[in-house]
Amino acid sequence: MTYCVGMLLEEGLVMVADSRTNAGVDHISTFAKMSRWEVPGERVLVMMTSGNLAVTQAVVNMVSEGVGAEEETLLTVPGMFAAARLVGRALREVWREDGEAMEAQGADFTAAIILGGQVRGRPLRLFQIYAAGNFIEATADTPYFQIGEAKYGKPILDRGLSATSSLTEGVKLALVSMDSTLRSNISVGLPIDLVVYERDALAITQNRRIEEGDPYFTRISERWSRALRTAFSRLPDPEW
Amino acid sequence: MTYCVGMLLEEGLVMVADSRTNAGVDHISTFAKMSRWEVPGERVLVMMTSGNLAVTQAVVNMVSEGVGAEEETLLTVPGMFAAARLVGRALREVWREDGEAMEAQGADFTAAIILGGQVRGRPLRLFQIYAAGNFIEATADTPYFQIGEAKYGKPILDRGLSATSSLTEGVKLALVSMDSTLRSNISVGLPIDLVVYERDALAITQNRRIEEGDPYFTRISERWSRALRTAFSRLPDPEW
Numbered sequence: 001m002t003y004c005v006g007m008l009l010e011e012g013l014v015m016v017a018d019s020r021t022n023a024g025v026d027h028i029s030t031f032a033k034m035s036r037w038e039v040p041g042e043r044v045l046v047m048m049t050s051g052n053l054a055v056t057q058a059v060v061n062m063v064s065e066g067v068g069a070e071e072e073t074l075l076t077v078p079g080m081f082a083a084a085r086l087v088g089r090a091l092r093e094v095w096r097e098d099g100e101a102m103e104a105q106g107a108d109f110t111a112a113i114i115l116g117g118q119v120r121g122r123p124l125r126l127f128q129i130y131a132a133g134n135f136i137e138a139t140a141d142t143p144y145f146q147i148g149e150a151k152y153g154k155p156i157l158d159r160g161l162s163a164t165s166s167l168t169e170g171v172k173l174a175l176v177s178m179d180s181t182l183r184s185n186i187s188v189g190l191p192i193d194l195v196v197y198e199r200d201a202l203a204i205t206q207n208r209r210i211e212e213g214d215p216y217f218t219r220i221s222e223r224w225s226r227a228l229r230t231a232f233s234r235l236p237d238p239e240w
Numbered sequence: 241m242t243y244c245v246g247m248l249l250e251e252g253l254v255m256v257a258d259s260r261t262n263a264g265v266d267h268i269s270t271f272a273k274m275s276r277w278e279v280p281g282e283r284v285l286v287m288m289t290s291g292n293l294a295v296t297q298a299v300v301n302m303v304s305e306g307v308g309a310e311e312e313t314l315l316t317v318p319g320m321f322a323a324a325r326l327v328g329r330a331l332r333e334v335w336r337e338d339g340e341a342m343e344a345q346g347a348d349f350t351a352a353i354i355l356g357g358q359v360r361g362r363p364l365r366l367f368q369i370y371a372a373g374n375f376i377e378a379t380a381d382t383p384y385f386q387i388g389e390a391k392y393g394k395p396i397l398d399r400g401l402s403a404t405s406s407l408t409e410g411v412k413l414a415l416v417s418m419d420s421t422l423r424s425n426i427s428v429g430l431p432i433d434l435v436v437y438e439r440d441a442l443a444i445t446q447n448r449r450i451e452e453g454d455p456y457f458t459r460i461s462e463r464w465s466r467a468l469r470t471a472f473s474r475l476p477d478p479e480w
Binding site for chain 2: 151176219238
């Protein structure tokens with residue numbers, strides 16, 4: 001399983017992904033689900049993927065090496081809308097190539113992708129791209145997307161996140177959301193990849209891999225557990 | 241959708257169910273998902289259902305009116321294991337009767353049931369019964385079952401609930417878990433049915449319907465939101 005969350009805030013972008021892949025509980029491995037394309041001063045794009053790993057790895061390779069006759073890549077597209085369309089085209093190309101054989105052999109053609117970033121002179125944007133290559137865009141009303149095992153970590157985002165949250169708040173919410181997911185689904189696991197991008201910086205602001213025992217993540221996780229228990233113990237008892 | 245949670249605690253049983261049924265967002269109604277069989281001093285049984293409403297209502301009727309040639313009901317079974325088997329037999333009878341036509345017409349034969357209770361002189365037990373009529377039992381290690389839209393409300397149960405939690409703690413955790421689910425899935429809705437049963441009481445201790453605007457549920461919900469925001473605002477910022 002996978003859990004990734006991408007946030008489009010007024011201050012910039014927060015992208016967080018776990019890195020556990022499983023094909024059954026006896027076949028668990030670590031694969032990065034986050035890819036970055038960065039030309040400092042010119043563009044930053046970050047993509048996170050869930051679904052069939054063969055499909056999503058093919059897409060990552062294609063948008064790096066070139067899609068179609070024009071051999072367009074995420075490093076050559078003029079803006080984020082073109083970037084999302086390119087990822088969509090790559091998905092459909094993989095589907096045309098592998099889809100029939102996969103279906104015949106009972107493998108699901110599944111893929112969900114979050115793509116965020118900015119090209120110089122163009123706005124920062126965040127998209128969620130479906131397996132059919134179509135996509136939607138985050139707005140101030142709904143400033144985040146989740147893919148993979150999304151439900152455990154959603155309530156805290158629904159309560160805490162808005163487009164005006166700071167990047168620091170976004171990082172903390174993403175880590176608490178990830179922590180809730182790790183606790184409830186063992187097929188989502190550390191390490192976690194984290195990217196923070198400050199709007200108009202045109203260079204990645206923070207790029208971290210959070211491993212088992214990371215002091216900050218451990219502190220957040222312990223403090224949050226304790227705070228929840230305290231908060232819970234202070235809830236009023238029913239009068240009945 | 242549905243959300244129900246049943247807890248088997250040392251002190252007794254807590255059962256909570258929402259009451260919204262939907263067949264598409266333009267077809268939402270209120271149906272109780274909780275049924276009670278009570279003979280004070282002799283037995284208390286509480287059943288909560290999710291899945292296809294025609295299937296689960298048929299099961300509720302059958303275990304009330306009589307299953308098989310012996311016409312056994314939840315009021316005649318000698319104990320909780322027999323009660324769970326009776327519900328399983330009813331499920332299979334509905335499946336034999338309706339399953340083929342449902343499948344041919346593209347309707348899923350889905351059902352998930354939580355059954356808890358006690359017969360005089362026998363232990364208090366809690367079961368989760370699957371659509372095939374087979375079932376599992378709650379233990380001190382895993383003292384709760386959820387059916388329906390379970391994921392949003394699971395993290396708080398995983399953090400807060402154990403078999404030694406008091407009935408009051410169980411009620412509060414169940415309501416907080418329900419509140420998280422209501423916020424994240426509009427197809428789960430008020431009113432909420434709540435039953436508390438004190439072990440060996442052989443009569444329902446609390447039986448409440450929590451409607452929109454219920455003062456206690458509103459207070460729990462508001463306090464919990466505020467406590468989460470406070471707890472979150474106190475989390476340490478990253479050092480980086």
